[in-house]
Amino acid sequence: MSFARELARRALSIRLETAPPEAARIGRRAFADTLGVALAGSDASSLDALEAVLDIGAAPSQATLWGRGGRRASVLHAGLVNGTAAHALDFDDCSTTMGGHPSAPVVPVVIALAEMTGATAGKALEAWMTGVEVETRLARGLLPHHYEKGWHPTATLGVFGATAAAARMLDLNEEQMTTALAVAVSMASGLKSNFGTPVKPLHVGQAAHNGILAALVTRRGITANPEAFEHNYGFFNLFNGAGTYDADAILNGWDGPMEVLEPGIAIKQHPCCGSAHSAIDAALRIVAREGLLAAEAIERIDIRTHERRLAHTNRPEPRSGLDAKFSVQFLTARALTCGQIRLADFDDATFLTADLARLLPRVEATGHQAPDAYLGRLQVVMKDGRIFEDSASTRFGRGPSNPMSDAELRAKFTDCAAPSLGEVKAGAAFDTILSLADDDRLDVVMALVAGEEA
Template sequence: MGIARKFAEHITGLGPDIMTEEVNRWALYGLLDYMAVTLAGSDEPCAEIAGKVLGGGSVGQSLIYGKANRMSALDAALINGTASHAHDFDDMNNSMGGHPSAVLLPAILAVAEEIGASGKEMLHAYIVGFETQARLGKGVHMHHYEKGWHPTSTMGTFGATAACCVLLKLDVDTTECAMAIAASMASGIKSNFGTMTKPLHAGLACRNGVQAARLAEAGFIGSPEAFEHSQGFFEVYNGAGTYDVDKVFDGFGDPLDILDPGIAVKQYPCCGSTHSAADVAIGLYDSEGVPLDQIKHVDVWTHPRRLKHTNRPDPKGVLDAKFSVQYVVSRCLLEGRVILEHFDEGAYNDPTVRSLMDKLDAAPHPDMDPESYDHYGAEVRIEKTDGTMISERVKMARGRTTSDPIPNDKMKAKFDACASRIMSADQVNAVYAAIQSIESCGDIREFAAVVENGDADAVQAAE
C-alpha cells in the first residue's frame, strides 16, 4: 500500500467519535487563539497587500476576517492564513515543528462557509488536520527543518488538505489523490524568515489545502507514489536516511497529538525560538528589576538550533525584530514584557532598547547538544556594574505543551488585546462568546456573521 493511500485510510478513519470533551476543549483553545491573532493581523501590510492583489477579481462567500468583504474560498484561505501568521503570535506544535492552526483554520473556515458546515464539522476537520500534519512532522524529524524547509507551510499543506477532505466528506480514493496532489504543492523556505513572505507561507499552505481537496473532488489525479518514490516528497524534501515513515503511522490518532504534546500557545508576539529566553528575562525583571545604568553586560544562551534564525543583533525592520533574541530579551529586561506594540513601526529602534542590545551577546548554550530534541531551553545572565552576577535558566517556555498551558484568564487577555486592535469592546465580547458556543452552531456562516458585524444579532441576518 502506498503512503498516500495510508494517509487517506487514516484520515477517513478518524470519525466524529474522536471528539471527546477533552479533545473539543483543546480544539476550542486553538480556535480562540487563531481568531485572536487573525483579527490582530488583518490590517498588517502583508495581509493588506494580499487582499489588494487578490481582491479585484475574487468572488465568493468566504469572509476575510477583520474586513467587510468576501472572496472565494481559495483567496480567503490565503489572505486569512497570511493574516493569522502576520504577528508570529499564533500557536505552535512540537511534533509538527511549526504553527498548526494558522495553516488549518483559514482553509477550514473558508470551505465551511461555502458549504454551510456546522461548528462540530469544522472542529472535526481541524482535529484530523492537526493530527495529519503533526504525524508527518514526527516522520521527517528536525532534519526537514534544518535543511531549510519551513514546516508550518510544508507540513501545513498536508494538514490543510486532510482537513478539507474531511470537511468535504471525500472518500478514501479521493483523499488519496488529494494528498498526492498536495505533495507537489508543499513549499516554504526559512531564508524568508523575518520578511512578509514568512506569513505568506501559512496563507499558501491554506490555499494549497483547499485547492488540492477541490481538485481531487473534481476528479484530478496524483501519483499514488508521490511520497515514497525516489523523486517523491520524502527523498526530495528530506533525503535518504533522514525520515521514518513508521513514525508517521504508528499510533496515528491514538493518542491524538492535539492532546499530547498538543497546542503550544504563544505569550509573546515574536518567534517562538525566543520565548524561553523571554521567560527568563521577564523572571529576572520581576525578581531583580535591574535598571539599565546598573547593567554592564548580558549573556543569552539558547539551543544552537534556535539561535540559527534568532541571532539578529541589529534588526533592520519590524518583522526582523520578531526574530531577534537580542531585541526580545532587551525589551523583557527593561519592561518585564514584550507586546504587540513593541513591534509597531519604528519600535525596534527605541534608543533605550538599542543601548541595552549593545551590551548583550547571544551564543549557543555549551551544555545543549546540537543534535538533541530537548531544544527549547534558555539561560540569561546579567553582569551588574558592581561586579555581581545574576542568572536564571528554563527548560521550556510556558505554554509549550498541554501539561503547562497558558491559563484561561491569560488566554482571554490575549484575545482581548488582539481583537481590540480592530474592534470595540462590545464586538470583542460578542466574538468571544460566539467562539465559546461554536459546537452548537448549525451553520458556520452564522459564526462568520458575528465576526463580520461584531454582533450576536447578526446570526438572524445570516439565516
C-alpha cells in the same frame, strides 16, 4: 498500498463522536486563538498587496476576510489572505512535534469551507483535528532533519494538514483524499531563509490556499501519482533525503493518544518567535525577583539557547519590527528592561528605542547542545558588579503542562481583536466560539468578525 493511501485511511478514521471531548475543547480554543491573532495581523501591508494582486473584488464572495472591513472573497482567496494574517504576527499556536504552527494553515481552511458549505461547528472541529493530526504525524517521521535542512514545516507540512482538513470539509472519500494529498506534494513550499520578512506568513497563507485547491481540483476529477511521497523523486527523498526520514513513524501509533492531546497544542504568551521564549521567560524570572533593570545600568547580557533555536534568532541588529520578533538579543533586552513583550513593541517606527539601541551591542547570544533543546540560560552583569542568572525551558508556548486559562486566553483574544471589533464584540466573539455546540453553524461568529450585528 501507497503512503498517501495509508495516510488518507488514517486521517478518515478521526471522528468527532469517538474523539475524546477534550480534543474538541482544545479545538474551540485553537479556533479562537487563531482567529484572534489573525485579526491582530489583518492590517499587515502585505495583505493589502495580496488583495490588490488577486483583484478580490472581482472574485466570488464565498467567505469572510477576517478584519478586512467585512469584505468577502472566494474560498481560495480567503484561505490565502486569512492564512497569511493568522501568521503575520508569529503569535499563533505551536506544536513541538511539528516544529511549527499547526492551526494557522488549517483553521482558515476549515472556516472558509464551512462558510461555503454551511457546515456545522462539529464538522469544522473534526476537520481541524484531522488536519492537525496529519501535519504533526508527518513531522514525527521527518523532523528534525527537515527543519535543520532549512524547510519551514508550518508551510511544507501544513499544506498536508490544510489538504486533509479541506478533504474532510468536502466529504472526500479515501481514494479522493489519497489523490488530494498526492496533489499537495507538488504544492509544498516554504524556506527558512525568509524568516523575519513578510514572506514567512505568506508561506502559511499559501499552504492554506493550496490545501483548499488540492481538495477542490480532486473533487473535480484531477489525478496525481499516489506514490508521490515515496517515489524516487517524491516528497520524502527530495525534501529530506534518503536515510533521513521514517515513514513507519508517521503511520504507526494512530490508535494511541491524539497529537492535540499529547504532547498537545501550545498557545503563545509572547507575540514573537517561539524559539526565543525560553530566554524571555528567564529574563522575566529575573525581573520578578529584582525588578526592572535600567538599560544604562547593564554592563552585558549573555544568552545561551540551543544552537537549533539560535540559528534563526541570532539577530543582534534587528532592522524592523518584524525582524525584532526573531531577535533573541532584542527580545531578552526588552523583557529585562520593560517586564513584558507586547504587540505594540514591534511597530517599525518605535521598536528600537534609544536605550535599547545602546544596549544591544552589549548583548551576546551563543548556542548550546544540551539534551533539552528548549533550555535557555541567561546571565546579566550589572555595571555595579551584581550578577543575575536564571534559566527557563519553554516549549514555544503554554501547553498542557502549564495551560493558559480560558480567562487568560480571553484576555489575549481581546487584546488582539479589539482594534478590529471593539472590546464588546471581541469578547462576544470569543465567548461564542468557546460555547459553540456541535450542531451550531459558524455564521454568528463570522457576523461578529465582519462587523455585523449577530
